[in-house]
Amino acid sequence: MNQLFAIIDVETTGGGIAGNRITEICITLLRGAEFIDKFTTLVNPEKPIPTHITALTGIDDVMVENAPKFYEIAEKIEEFTKDAIFVAHNVSFDYNVLRNEFKLLGYSYNRKKLCTVRLSRKLIPGMLSYSLGRLCSTINIPHFNRHRAEGDVDATVVLFQRLLSLDEDFSVFNSFLNPRSKQATLPPHLAAEQINELPNEAGIYLFKNQKHQVIYAGKAINIKKRVLSHFYDKKSKEYHLGQETHFIDYEVTGNELLALLLESEHIRKHYPKFNRAQKWPVSTYQIISYVNQRGIIQLALGKARVSQDSVSTFYNRTEATEKLEKICEDFKLCPRYCTLQSNVEVCSHYRIKNCDGICEGTETVEEYNAKVKAAIKSFQEEKPSFAIQGKGRTENEISFALVRDGQYKGFGYFDRSEAICDIQDYEPFLKLQNATYHTHAIIRSHLKKHGKKNVLHFNTPVEYN
Template sequence: MRFAVVDIETTGGFPSQHGITEIAIVLYNGSEVEGIYETLVNPHQPIPPFVIGMTGITNAMVEAAPSFHEVAPQIYNLLKNRVFVAHNVNFDFSFVKHHLKEAGFELQTPKLCTIRLSRKVFPGFPKYGLGHLCRQLNIEIENRHRAGGDAKATAKVLDLVLQNNGERLVKEMLQKENREQLMPPNLPGHYIQSLPDSPGVYYFHNKLGKVIYVGKAKNIKKRVVSHFTGLDLSKKRQDFLREIYEISYTECPTEFIAILFESIEIKRLWPAFNKSQKKFEQLWAIYQFEDNRGYLRLAIDKKHKNAQPVQAFSLLADAHRELWKLVREFELHPALCFLDKTIPNEWPDSKIHNEQVKKALHYIASEKASYIIKESNTAILIEKGKFVGMGPIDHLEMAEPSAPAYIAAVKEAVTPYAENEVIKSMLRKYLERYPHRVVRIVE
């Protein structure tokens, strides 16, 4: 097996914004070093003072150095057909791949992380950063925080891994289905291994244990792993991955239950990296009023605090979709619902029109009945059109439910949750799609 052990120094932490100031590549065949390549690189941007202090690489040192475009062909030829190895490989690989691509080269090579290898082959060390690890393994690092010194030390770590029966582990980590090297740098692999293949809601935690992201999935393990595949080089994604230290999850009987529970948890926890569903609710509504000509009108407007709407929606598009549905089903004139701005030649009879509007309002009111949606062994309880909660109901008899005793029994069985507009919208769409799964509660 042929390896290219790489270390780079940079002007910052994000490939799309920062440049490489130095790169070193140690060519290693599994038993001996075949060659070493090392060069300073002109990043064509200032090196921050704290980076100068850490690496010792100054702006004057790189001024006469070649640009990455100049050395890219040689770097690409050294890396192709080899396993790309680095300590915290995602950092080095993302930089090299990005800058090679800008120079016209597409790097497609497997990669291997010596941090993850070392955690498995040498368990129990307090830290696995390169400096700490080399002290534990009695590896001397010459010229620390310079690409050449760190790359040579990383090559020695890889050599010790292979000497300690690590070859099998290396092969396992390089298998296509093994994506462990793609995980966030601060997330131990056992969190992925313990994830189930069932529907549910998962949580990413930071180093303090706080939930920073909530997601839902049909297959928890598959969905979580998908977060870590690919090479999105944006600062936002890199910040996100570095914040993940732990993963927890809650299994759900079906994907739809998971969708509802995700919304509940986002509203409850307000995670930093969730963007959807974190906004003010009930922004739009359908209102009813009578105009000066005696026509009952239905109109969409922003949700007003002190006004009672016919229906409320989190999205304007949902409000329009619902009103057009009422227009079609009850033969209402679009102009009298403010959906058509053209003035018709002839207005409909007001009495006939008003009767149709009343039928539409009655239809909406009927949707505010009490009912149960049964998903697997779980019930979602809606009482008088309001989401109450959900929970297992295996022990309850579903035939001919009657109120109030039956509602009381279901309420006892389910866990109450706060309603929100996202949940209301999802339930409305579910009812339209799966009416046969609805059990009406007789009141």
């Protein structure tokens, strides 16, 4: 076989793809399985090398002080690897770092590439680990001077030669070199079978690391298509996500609404490393009621997670304050005893002027409390109970998201043959979930977009505004 292969390893300063500069590079050139030439050198990265990188590689600022800068060896690398297939253990890392170095000089660097991690998973299946050190140890390949470019390249060369010998008709290699093949874009630690098993249906997917910890949760109308789009994306975040992904789990939901709600629950539960949206907790504001020393029922705005005496809960302080002001005005309550004013004996609110005089003693406690109780009752009447029904996971199934007394309770599925007439009928099929600001926003957005379609109400109609 006359094909040229450039077996490459780079050591770097660490950091994101854009700021990762080379400190050492080694390239061994093979024609087929036969050694042709080798090039290796330290490289001055033109930036300090972090101490944790020095601890790993042994390369420090003094060692690279008089080494050539990348622009001084760029032409050599270009010529040395010309017409060769770029080969590395976890090739995306070395290839992207090298391409970025050329990009900084204003040049493009493009080569066909092969990953010995992915080739090993295919040709040497069943290994506990495919890291270079573990793999070499398991299959008895000498690996000296680890985490240095030449030491890692020497071990990768022997591994590559062994992989070539295991693929006599070159069919596996050709499948990996096919630009339309998923093998060319998949992360190094992810088995292609996991991608093949993904459904083309709506639901959620979970990227997990080597310890099966969830590092990213996503939702999709088409799970397989959305998962693959992560690996086609060249952004630094997506690259690092791919590097840490070893497993993918999924759950079909049947429709987008349930996918959004379930995604939100997984983000809340697992706090995944690569999710940004929905990770930060949103403050909950509640209008609460209590009886003061004069026996007057007071209303107040509190910031709390749970309150047994909560009259109503909001996820926005402005919205909660406006609501408190409105009921104060509508029911002729006192701004002072609705905690809209403090440190005053007699209320003098800038807008609410219709207090009947409880603060001045011209209204009895009994009369005032009756109005407060009427206001609280109005809150209860404003809390709707309804179910949003939708497409299930199969043709004979119906999905639902349930809201009771204004609060999201969870979701579930039932067979079309079930007789569902009242809210209690959903209970046997309900999977309880946590109500949060995000579930509130998801349901509110769905109602705004779709209106009353497939919404079954069980008491006061809900407002879509």
